Amino acid sequence: MVGTIQYQDDNTQARVEYDTQEFPFYDMFLDHLQKKHPNVKRLEDIHKHIEMSEFVDVRHHFFKWMVSKEYSQIAETYVAKHLAPHVCPNQEYMLQAIPMLRMVPPNQLKSGYFLMFHTGTITGYPEGVDTIWTPITRAYDSNTMHMVNRADSDRISKLVNAEQWSVKRWQKECEDLCFPVTIEKGQAWLFKQYHWHGNVNNETDITRWSWDMRTLKQGSIIDNNRRPGSYFRFPNDHHETPALDPKRKWSVYVDQTAEEWCGTIPHYIVREWVWTKLQKMGVTPTSWNNEHFTTTWNPNLEHHICHSDIKGLALPSIYSLRSEITRKFEMFKMALERDVHLYFPAEEILMDSQSKLDKIQRILEFTNSGN
Numbered sequence: 461m462v463g464t465i466q467y468q469d470d471n472t473q474a475r476v477e478y479d480t481q482e483f484p485f486y487d488m489f490l491d492h493l494q495k496k497h498p499n500v501k502r503l504e505d506i507h508k509h510i511e512m513s514e515f516v517d518v519r520h521h522f523f524k525w526m527v528s529k530e531y532s533q534i535a536e537t538y539v540a541k542h543l544a545p546h547v548c549p550n551q552e553y554m555l556q557a558i559p560m561l562r563m564v565p566p567n568q569l570k571s572g573y574f575l576m577f578h579t580g581t582i583t584g585y586p587e588g589v590d591t592i593w594t595p596i597t598r599a600y601d602s603n604t605m606h607m608v609n610r611a612d613s614d615r616i617s618k619l620v621n622a623e624q625w626s627v628k629r630w631q632k633e634c635e636d637l638c639f640p641v642t643i644e645k646g647q648a649w650l651f652k653q654y655h656w657h658g659n660v661n662n663e664t665d666i667t668r669w670s671w672d673m674r675t676l677k678q679g680s681i682i683d684n685n686r687r688p689g690s691y692f693r694f695p696n697d698h699h700e701t702p703a704l705d706p707k708r709k710w711s712v713y714v715d716q717t718a719e720e721w722c723g724t725i726p727h728y729i730v731r732e733w734v735w736t737k738l739q740k741m742g743v744t745p746t747s748w749n750n751e752h753f754t755t756t757w758n759p760n761l762e763h764h765i766c767h768s769d770i771k772g773l774a775l776p777s778i779y780s781l782r783s784e785i786t787r788k789f790e791m792f793k794m795a796l797e798r799d800v801h802l803y804f805p806a807e808e809i810l811m812d813s814q815s816k817l818d819k820i821q822r823i824l825e826f827t828n829s830g831n
């Protein structure tokens with residue numbers, strides 16, 4: 461029944477039911493696939509029509525659609541109905557900005573396209589993240605996701621670190637303990653980041669399709685680069701690449717003292733990345749600037765905002781400044797008052813208005829709510 465949730469495994473995993481009329485994923489995905497491969501009549505048969513090497517192109521074709529406003533809104537409504545009420549009721553949350561599509565063809569091991577066992581934790585998801593995994597085709601036997609229960613997952617995680625297991629070892633251990641998640645049309649699977657999960661070799665004769673999506677609840681501790689603003693977005697704020705004004709005089713600015721974001725990566729490497737991003741956006745910067753190594757208040761950034769002819773500054777990320785948060789906003793306001801555009805490629809935010817400044821503030825406050 462739609463809306464039903466069946467908890468399992470100490471309430472850390474659950475099967476949910478959704479309305480296939482409201483969310484006709486199979487038809488939507490087939491429709492989109494046929495724009496590229498009109499001869500494929502069933503998603504399950506894609507491997508009969510294209511080579512494994514072409515799967516990358518197909519994923520790219522879907523990726524563009526799945527970050528569009530159209531799909532983002534569908535994904536958002538779906539998550540609001542079938543994931544958020546169970547994992548973060550009455551709590552603010554963000555969503556994964558780019559949903560993930562997976563296709564598992566028969567005998568995928570032979571082609572080297574194989575998803576080994578892993579946890580969300582070892583792949584960098586904060587603990588306040590929850591996943592909804594939605595097969596688009598029927599998922600059963602060896603074509604489906606395989607899952608290890610909570611108790612065994614915890615035990616394996618401890619041993620992996622204590623005994624420094626190889627990937628081969630944990631794959632074997634997980635394969636011995638896991639169960640296949642059987643999913644019918646109109647069902648999805650919820651799970652937490654500490655569960656070991658992955659694939660075994662698909663010995664069925666169909667390609668399994670699925671997509672996955674995650675929420676990040678307020679108050680989560682963010683300790684790596686899967687951050688709010690880039691990896692996660694707020695509802696109603698879909699991923700969009702801004703248009704930069706190429707007529708402005710642009711400069712690249714890197715604060716190499718912002719270790720929380722840059723770590724110990726040399727500033728000239730970070731700068732190259734920002735520089736390349738600008739060029740891809742049709743802008744050729746006229747200069748670059750670094751912060752002074754021994755400072756903590758970004759004096760060089762202030763100088764370039766207030767006392768130079770630069771009208772656009774590209775900074776790697778909204779997180780890539782050493783300054784305290786109040787000082788950060790002081791400088792962002794200075795930029796706004798002087799009509800200096802700030803572009804943050806990691807979050808794809810062009811700060812050229814008060815509403816963009818408000819957006820940055822909301823993201824940073826969300827991040828700080830758990831740290």
Ligand SMILES: [Fe+2]
Nearest residue numbers: 578579580657
């Ligand atoms: Fe995963």
